[in-house]
Amino acid sequence: MSASGPRSAGRTRPRGRWTDRLLRIYVWLVLAWLFLPIAVMIVFGFNDTQSKSNVSWQGFTLKWWGRLDEYPDLVVAVRNSLLIALVSVAVTTVLGTLMGLALGRHRFRGQGATNLAMFAAISSPELVMGASLLSLFISAGVETGFATVVIAHVLFSLSFVAITVRARVVGMDASIEEAARDLGATPWTTFWRVTFPMILPGVVAGALLAFALSIDDFVITQFTSGATQTFPLWIWGATRIGMPPQVNIIGTLIFAVGVAVAVLNAVTARRRGT
Amino acid sequence: MKRLTPYLLVLPGGLWLAIFMVVPMVFMASVSTQEGDVVNGFAQTFNVGVYGEVLGQYGTQFLRSASYGLAATAVSLLLAYPVAYWIAFRGGARKSTYLLLVLLPFFVSFVLRTVSWKFLLADDGLLLAPLKSAGLLPGDFHVLQTTAAVIGGLVYNYLPFMILPIYVALERVDPRTVEAARDLYASRRGAFTRIVLPLSLPGVFAGVLMTFVPMTADYVNAAILGGPENTMIGNIIQTEYLVNNDYPTAAALSFTLMAAMLVGIFAYARALGTENVLEAAAR
Numbered sequence: 001m002s003a004s005g006p007r008s009a010g011r012t013r014p015r016g017r018w019t020d021r022l023l024r025i026y027v028w029l030v031l032a033w034l035f036l037p038i039a040v041m042i043v044f045g046f047n048d049t050q051s052k053s054n055v056s057w058q059g060f061t062l063k064w065w066g067r068l069d070e071y072p073d074l075v076v077a078v079r080n081s082l083l084i085a086l087v088s089v090a091v092t093t094v095l096g097t098l099m100g101l102a103l104g105r106h107r108f109r110g111q112g113a114t115n116l117a118m119f120a121a122i123s124s125p126e127l128v129m130g131a132s133l134l135s136l137f138i139s140a141g142v143e144t145g146f147a148t149v150v151i152a153h154v155l156f157s158l159s160f161v162a163i164t165v166r167a168r169v170v171g172m173d174a175s176i177e178e179a180a181r182d183l184g185a186t187p188w189t190t191f192w193r194v195t196f197p198m199i200l201p202g203v204v205a206g207a208l209l210a211f212a213l214s215i216d217d218f219v220i221t222q223f224t225s226g227a228t229q230t231f232p233l234w235i236w237g238a239t240r241i242g243m244p245p246q247v248n249i250i251g252t253l254i255f256a257v258g259v260a261v262a263v264l265n266a267v268t269a270r271r272r273g274t
Numbered sequence: 275m276k277r278l279t280p281y282l283l284v285l286p287g288g289l290w291l292a293i294f295m296v297v298p299m300v301f302m303a304s305v306s307t308q309e310g311d312v313v314n315g316f317a318q319t320f321n322v323g324v325y326g327e328v329l330g331q332y333g334t335q336f337l338r339s340a341s342y343g344l345a346a347t348a349v350s351l352l353l354a355y356p357v358a359y360w361i362a363f364r365g366g367a368r369k370s371t372y373l374l375l376v377l378l379p380f381f382v383s384f385v386l387r388t389v390s391w392k393f394l395l396a397d398d399g400l401l402l403a404p405l406k407s408a409g410l411l412p413g414d415f416h417v418l419q420t421t422a423a424v425i426g427g428l429v430y431n432y433l434p435f436m437i438l439p440i441y442v443a444l445e446r447v448d449p450r451t452v453e454a455a456r457d458l459y460a461s462r463r464g465a466f467t468r469i470v471l472p473l474s475l476p477g478v479f480a481g482v483l484m485t486f487v488p489m490t491a492d493y494v495n496a497a498i499l500g501g502p503e504n505t506m507i508g509n510i511i512q513t514e515y516l517v518n519n520d521y522p523t524a525a526a527l528s529f530t531l532m533a534a535m536l537v538g539i540f541a542y543a544r545a546l547g548t549e550n551v552l553e554a555a556a557r
Contacts, residue, residue: 131528
């Protein structure tokens with residue numbers, strides 16, 4: 001996105017200034033509202049609470065950081081979340097990159113249908129996708145668990161990776177690949193030495209997005225997980241009996257990693273000038 | 275070989291989408307007309323009557339979901355537009371920072387964000403307890419288990435889906451068109467309503483679509499922030515599938531929900547012009 005231009009639009013008219021100021025305050029209020037529950041989550045990970053319920057502030061402590069493994073089923077749930085994310089991201093990245101290459105570089109029959117299917121996968125409510133997948137697994141006699149969750153996660157993140165890679169492929173100069181071929185490179189060499197390095201930022205961005213989608217997912221996971229627990233599912237189960245501070249800490253860690261990666265990504269993108 | 279390349283590239287992902295998205299719809303339709311129970315098994319009896327039954331039994335929840343979805347979409351639009359406008363036109367060099375701030379909630383799991391709100395809004399929680407002890411609110415005042423809490427939760431959780439498409443549309447507006455309008459003696463209001471607003475409508479259309487659909491099908495907010503009077507159709511489907519194991523009822527409900535949404539989306543696209551919606555959706 002360009003950072004030029006629109007700024008000057010309202011600056012010249014002094015009459016507009018107080019509305020601008022009001023608008024600015026409003027935006028910061030909305031941002032504060034968006035951040036409020038996250039701040040609460042972070043702060044209450046440091047709460048020196050005695051009971052499991054963790055609802056009122058009892059003073060600052062770091063003790064929960066040393067007791068992250070107090071609930072073995074929570075540890076298993078977090079481990080499952082990470083494993084599911086890693087496996088589904090690996091599959092999604094390969095399939096999505098191939099789709100993105102085809103859609104960005106080639107004209108072929110069925111392109112419209114592919115686009116429509118991708119649009120449907122992005123815009124269908126998760127509830128309907130989860131419910132229909134469960135119907136399939138029940139009818140086919142497949143027991144739901146780790147593998148079915150991976151299948152579902154690949155399904156909903158595939159289109160996002162394909163779209164990210166396609167955007168990168170479309171923005172790429174095809175003559176560089178032609179030059180490689182003219183100089184005698186085989187299609188295989190051309191792909192790995194020329195095409196792949198050029199689309200890599202798109203592939204990485206797509207993979208990161210897929211990871212974020214997978215680790216946070218709740219609805220489709222609940223429908224396809226059977227007895228397998230993930231971090232969001234564990235929280236759902238704990239809402240009725242009270243949330244231990246360990247949940248806040250794990251939530252904070254995921255949040256911190258997500259923000260760090262996003263910031264890093266933005267900074268490197270700016271440096272590369274893309 | 276060369277002509278086959280695109281097909282070979284698309285095939286694995288395309289098959290995945292077909293097998294796990296299109297085929298399951300057929301199975302869901304099939305499950306919905308079966309009869310039986312989870313212990314003795316289900317048998318296909320083409321019991322189409324189930325659709326009439328579920329509509330009669332859960333019509334209230336269908337209507338409630340639609341009205342919550344509409345209300346939450348309207349509130350989101352009103353909240354989001356000024357934010358998107360300010361970032362696009364006044365964000366300057368820090369536009370991407372502001373966008374990152376808008377996306378911050380997404381780095382925390384959906385369920386955890388919602389639970390955090392439950393905790394904040396509890397009857398004796400961080401927000402209400404001080405106001406109550408200061409005598410500003412009556413002692414029995416509560417937010418949780420109300421319609422307002424559920425709609426508020428929906429708006430909170432999906433607001434970025436409204437802000438982003440509107441921002442993208444506004445960002446494309448060339449500020450020189452606004453300057454030209456001002457030079458031609460348009461008032462500030464006139465320049466906005468005649469130039470900026472029409473140009474941003476594709477973003478608004480996309481944002482409405484991207485928030486209304488998931489909000490209407492949501493059950494997490496109603497389950498965590500709402501009470502028994504706020505049950506949405508998603509809660510019924512979730513319970514029938516995963517708690518009661520009444521698969522035919524659940525499948526009939528999800529199928530009806532999906533059909534209603536498809537009809538709604540097509541009507542919406544027709545009313546606004548298909549190109550507008552498709553263009554917005556394609557982004």
